[in-house]
Amino acid sequence: MNYEHGGWSDDVDETAPDNSTTTRRRRLILIAGVSIALIVVLGLAFGRGHNKPAASGPSVPTVTVIVPGRISVAATTTATGNLQAKRAMPVGVAGEGGMVSRVLVDAGQWVKAGQTLATVDPAVQAAQTSQMQAQITSAQADAKLAQTQLDRALALVSRGFISKADIDQRTATRDAANAKVKLAQAQYREMAARLGRLDIRSPSAGLVLERNVEPGQIVSSGSSALFMVAMDGVLELQAKLAEQDLADVKVGMPVTVTPVGASRSFTGTVWQVSPIIDPTTRQGVARVQLAYSPELRPGGFATAIFSAQHVQAPVLPESAVLSDAQGNYVYVIDKNNMVARRGVKIGDVSDTGIAILSGLSGDERVVYSAGAFLNPGEKVIPDLKRAN
CATH class of the missing domain: 1.10.287.470 (Helix hairpin bin)
Known part of the structure; x- marks a missing residue:
């Protein structure tokens, strides 16, 4: 074969890509990408401009409110106090005294009137x-x-x-x-x-609460009480009540008493209402008579619920009632949608809520919850909660 050098070098491969065409294609793709990015940036900027509020200011919170109305509830008052004998009789030495030879009873025993508790030699x-x-x-x-x-x-x-x-x-x-x-x-x-x-005798029938003497002890008329006897075994609860609550307590009112740690409650009656109020604590004492029971131990602590007649009163959920050093209160929303504090007196707490004995008429819009995050005078948007 006859190959010429010059002819071979000038041959062109028609399948190879044209360099100028490729370059133009790349430029078009780059211009299109830049255009798309510019359009996106302008769109975002335009959107921000339209979403920006005309005037800046604090946001008004939305709060859930309820209108409680009034239902029939028991007007009850809860108080606490200490259990003790209604009539505690200290028994000591009536004669000259001497050395105690025998002690015949112990604390927790019942005795008769005139029964010998101890003898002196x-x-x-x-x-x-x-x-x-x-x-x-x-x-x-x-x-x-x-x-x-x-x-x-x-x-x-x-x-x-x-x-x-x-x-x-x-x-x-x-x-x-x-x-x-x-x-x-x-x-x-x-x-x-x-x-x-010389025979130390019980002045009345009752329950021996304390024994403070042992055989061999020297006693005299100046000695402290050797025994403490609860007359007829009758006990009482001295319940401390606020001044305004004590005004509603009457003699003969039934009271439910629950000692701390007891498995059941006991029913008593108010037999005396304190005629004075402590000027420091602004509290008075209601004395509740209770029949003897082994679960009622003098000196123990108990809760008393004073029951009165049924009254018409608003009932609020526990989330709506707040408390601080000044007492219990709720937040109500006035006609201008402003938050206002309202002091209330609470009553019985039940599954339906807390009875409000005073402070509300039942027609107010009361903040349902999150009241702790509000302040009096703050403007809100009320959202009325419908009854279930």
């Missing part, structure tokens, strides 16, 4: 009593002798052997002897009474 008083008996016998013998001598003198006076003066003398001797007998008998009765007071 009567050795000294018993000896004195025996001495008094001997003095009575001696005085009676002297009185009998004086009477015999007087009788003899009266038999001889008619014969002239005894003068009238001797009769008067023997009569006086007889009367003095009889007087000594009465004196000795009175001293004996006194000693017997003192001996009887």
Whole structure:
């Protein structure tokens, strides 16, 4: 074959791409991309310009409100206090005292009126009593002798052997002897009474609350109470109530008392309402009488619910009622949609909510929840919550 060098180098491959065409294509793609990016940027800028508010200012919050109305609820008041004996009787030494020989009862036992609780060693008083008996016998013998001598003198006076003066003398001797007998008998009765007071007795039937004496202990009339007895075992709760709540409590009102740790509640009645109010705490005391039960322990703490008649009152959810140092309160929305604080007195808490005994008429728009994040005077947008 005959190949020419020059002919081979000038041949063109028709399948190879044209460089100028490729360059133009790349330029068009680049221009199109830049145009699209510019359009996006302008669109975002235009959108921001239209969404920007005409005037800046604080946003007004939207709050859920309810109009509670009024329903029939029990006007109850809750208070706390301490349990104790209604009539606590301290029992001490009524006589001279001495060394305690026996203690016959313990705390928690029931006793009868006059029952012996403890005895004091009567050795000294018993000896004195025996001495008094001997003095009575001696005085009676002297009185009998004086009477015999007087009788003899009266038999001889008619014969002239005894003068009238001797009769008067023997009569006086007889009367003095009889007087000594009465004196000795009175001293004996006194000693017997003192001996009887050595037995420490319960002044009334009741429940022994405290025992503060042991055998061998020396006691006297100046000693502190040896026993504490609850008269008839009747207890009471001294419930402390605020001044405004105490005004609603009446004698005879039923009260439900629940001691701390007890498995059940007990029913009592108000038997006394304090006539005074503590000027410091602004509280008074309502005394609630309770029948004895082993679960009612004097000194314990208990909760009392005072029940009165049913009244028409608003009922709010717990989320709507707030509390601080000034007391319980709610937030209401006035006609200008402004937040206003309203102090309230709460009553019984039930599954339906908290009864509002005073402070609301039931027609107000009350903030349902999130009241802690609001301030009085703040403007809001109320959203009325419909009843379920």
